[in-house]
Amino acid sequence: MSEAAIRITGMNKYYGRFQVLRDINLDVGSGERIVICGPSGSGKSTLIRCINRLEEHQQGRIDVLGTELNDDIGNIDHIRRDVGMVFQHFNLFPHLTVLENCTLAPTLARKIPAEEAEATAMTYLERVRIPEQASKFPGQLSGGQQQRVAIARALCMKPKILLFDEPTSALDPEMIKEVLDVMVELASDGMTMLCVTHEMGFARQVADRVIFMDKGEIVEQGRPAELFDNPKNERTRTFLSQVLSH
Amino acid sequence: MTAVSDMNTPRQTLNVGFRPDGLATRLRRRYFRTPANALISLLGMAALLYLAYHALDWAVLKAVWSSPDGTSAVCRDIAGACWAVIQQRWRIIIFGLFPYDEQWRSMLACVVMVVTIVLSCLPWFWKPLRLSILWCAGFIIFYVLMRGGLFGMRAVMPADWGGLTLTVFLYAAGVLIGMPMAIAMALLRRSEMPLVSRMTGALIDGVRSLPLVTILFTAALIFPFVLPDWLQGDKIWRVIIGFALFFAAYQAEIIRSGIQSIPVGQEEAAKALGLSYWQRTGRIMLPQAFRNALPPTINQLVITFKETSLIVIIGFFDILASGNAAYGTGEWSFAYFEVYIFVALVYFVFVFSLSRYGAYLERRMRFGQH
Ligand SMILES: Nc1ncnc2c1ncn2[C@@H]1O[C@H](COP(=O)(O)OP(=O)(O)OP(=O)(O)O)[C@@H](O)[C@H]1O
Ligand SMILES: [Mg+2]
Numbered sequence: 001m002s003e004a005a006i007r008i009t010g011m012n013k014y015y016g017r018f019q020v021l022r023d024i025n026l027d028v029g030s031g032e033r034i035v036i037c038g039p040s041g042s043g044k045s046t047l048i049r050c051i052n053r054l055e056e057h058q059q060g061r062i063d064v065l066g067t068e069l070n071d072d073i074g075n076i077d078h079i080r081r082d083v084g085m086v087f088q089h090f091n092l093f094p095h096l097t098v099l100e101n102c103t104l105a106p107t108l109a110r111k112i113p114a115e116e117a118e119a120t121a122m123t124y125l126e127r128v129r130i131p132e133q134a135s136k137f138p139g140q141l142s143g144g145q146q147q148r149v150a151i152a153r154a155l156c157m158k159p160k161i162l163l164f165d166e167p168t169s170a171l172d173p174e175m176i177k178e179v180l181d182v183m184v185e186l187a188s189d190g191m192t193m194l195c196v197t198h199e200m201g202f203a204r205q206v207a208d209r210v211i212f213m214d215k216g217e218i219v220e221q222g223r224p225a226e227l228f229d230n231p232k233n234e235r236t237r238t239f240l241s242q243v244l245s246h
Numbered sequence: 247m248t249a250v251s252d253m254n255t256p257r258q259t260l261n262v263g264f265r266p267d268g269l270a271t272r273l274r275r276r277y278f279r280t281p282a283n284a285l286i287s288l289l290g291m292a293a294l295l296y297l298a299y300h301a302l303d304w305a306v307l308k309a310v311w312s313s314p315d316g317t318s319a320v321c322r323d324i325a326g327a328c329w330a331v332i333q334q335r336w337r338i339i340i341f342g343l344f345p346y347d348e349q350w351r352s353m354l355a356c357v358v359m360v361v362t363i364v365l366s367c368l369p370w371f372w373k374p375l376r377l378s379i380l381w382c383a384g385f386i387i388f389y390v391l392m393r394g395g396l397f398g399m400r401a402v403m404p405a406d407w408g409g410l411t412l413t414v415f416l417y418a419a420g421v422l423i424g425m426p427m428a429i430a431m432a433l434l435r436r437s438e439m440p441l442v443s444r445m446t447g448a449l450i451d452g453v454r455s456l457p458l459v460t461i462l463f464t465a466a467l468i469f470p471f472v473l474p475d476w477l478q479g480d481k482i483w484r485v486i487i488g489f490a491l492f493f494a495a496y497q498a499e500i501i502r503s504g505i506q507s508i509p510v511g512q513e514e515a516a517k518a519l520g521l522s523y524w525q526r527t528g529r530i531m532l533p534q535a536f537r538n539a540l541p542p543t544i545n546q547l548v549i550t551f552k553e554t555s556l557i558v559i560i561g562f563f564d565i566l567a568s569g570n571a572a573y574g575t576g577e578w579s580f581a582y583f584e585v586y587i588f589v590a591l592v593y594f595v596f597v598f599s600l601s602r603y604g605a606y607l608e609r610r611m612r613f614g615q616h
Contacts, residue, residue, distance in 0.1 A: 054514055089509075089511055093530055094534070095533050095611075108521060109519065
């Protein structure tokens with residue numbers, strides 16, 4: 001974990017006057033698995049969306065895979081191809097089949113030949129255990145299946161970093177496990193992952209580091225065992241007691 | 247970020263084990279469930295039959311279908327419809343002022359245009375390359391046939407084109423030029439550069455606040471004074487551009503509303519995959535926007551078809567104006583009703599096919615196909 005995949009230094013972000021992120025400093029090593037948690041509105045989504053520039057930061061510096069994020073569109077598109085993202089609401093393209101969802105970006109953005117892209121897509125659909133749904137449309141799948149397709153779609157770009165924004169929050173309890181299983185498998189393959197989630201079991205199992213955010217700041221970070229069993233900060237303690245009491 | 251699009255919810259529409267009842271059973275259930283229900287049904291049916299009989303009596307039983315001597319004398323003192331006027335004058339209605347001996351060209355050109363339109367409705371042609379080839383071929387054949395001056399065909403100026411052929415051509419050309427304009431205007435209006443979006447907005451609002459007649463008038467009669475000669479082109483092209491612009495201003499707003507109803511997550515997901523602006527627009531946003539905006543788009547296409555009749559204002563004889571000419575010669579002037587019914591029937595065939603096609607597309611897209 002020598003080389004940093006992501007390096008954020010002194011980053012501030014505002015929505016108008018309102019400061020969403022305050023003085024964020026974060027280095028993510030290549031292959032590192034990070035879980036971000038914190039109360040609603042604390043800026044977790046905003047933070048990871050800054051990493052693939054779905055949101056722009058105003059101050060400080062963000063380097064992803066050795067490239068600084070600025071207004072250079074070419075750079076941004078390039079980085080986005082190497083940084084996959086999985087959303088809370090899946091955001092599959094409803095007018096394309098599962099297979100087309102998975103092959104669209106590789107053929108267009110990476111210029112991979114169609115047959116090769118399809119073969120890759122089928123491999124990843126098998127890995128997320130839904131190859132038999134390839135010719136269906138997203139609207140015909142369950143939430144858990146859709147989220148697994150979304151993961152496969154991101155993987156088809158062969159990204160170096162994967163961002164997850166609450167991937168299981170929109171799912172029924174019985175579907176959460178099937179998605180988490182896929183994510184655990186990915187983690188054991190050495191993918192660099194940043195995952196916003198409140199699944200503490202998942203965090204304990206795979207995370208190298210847990211980051212606790214509140215009011216736009218990184219309040220505390222550490223190994224999952226340390227942070228969960230022995231939180232130093234008062235705000236962390238309050239949050240954890242609320243989450244765990246559920 | 248809390249809105250879950252209904253696209254994302256699973257939906258299953260299978261009627262397993264559903265067996266349709268016989269016709270008699272269905273009729274009994276629907277129309278004769280109670281005595282009062284049966285009475286109303288019977289009265290309704292009697293009224294319908296009465297009206298239908300009278301219409302049939304006029305239009306078929308007592309009608310005169312042809313005039314062997316070519317005069318309107320056969321229609322004197324009859325109680326039914328005088329379809330002889332159509333038999334005698336249909337060429338004017340369909341071909342307008344096109345020279346009599348050359349009307350086979352106009353007929354062929356009209357068929358070519360209609361076939362082109364029908365073919366481009368088939369999903370097989372929905373590839374940019376195939377569509378472009380189809381339409382280029384369609385327009386070139388049409389133009390050569392109509393304009394002539396090649397292959398030993400007599401030249402016929404667009405001012406002499408007319409009837410159904412002119413209506414279909416004006417419509418196809420107007421929509422074909424107008425649709426890309428509409429897409430461009432919708433995208434420019436959504437531009438992040440305030441100047442660009444404001445100016446497009448002003449153009450759209452400007453065009454929409456003018457009556458079509460004014461625009462056609464300007465294109466046909468005023469532009470020749472303001473434009474340099476080499477930019478003027480034939481009057482028919484200026485009229486088509488004006489017509490296309492008018493269509494585009496409305497269609498642009500329809501497309502924009504279609505884009506706006508796409509959940510934000512769609513564009514974000516496309517961005518996150520590294521797709522460029524044009525890839526996102528062409529593959530994710532526009533296909534979904536057209537899907538969302540299909541009913542108003544069909545609506546606009548129907549309205550536009552009927553609006554072609556306004557070009558009579560600037561001296562073109564579309565099918566409606568040609569219809570007026572067909573009975574307006576004194577001899578047949580009593581038969582205007584029959585002529586209008588015939589013209590209405592032609593409009594109906596086009597517009598009704600269009601709306602059935604729209605319904606077919608909607609059904610097809612419900613299952614997410616493209
Ligand atoms: N587009 C926006 N404009 C203005 N304020 C915003 C915008 N998006 C988010 N915010 C605000 O920024 C803050 C952080 O939002 P963010 O979505 O990052 O929180 P979060 O930690 O992901 O919360 P949750 O757990 O509910 O998803 C919130 O107070 C939110 O109201
Ligand atoms: Mg969030």
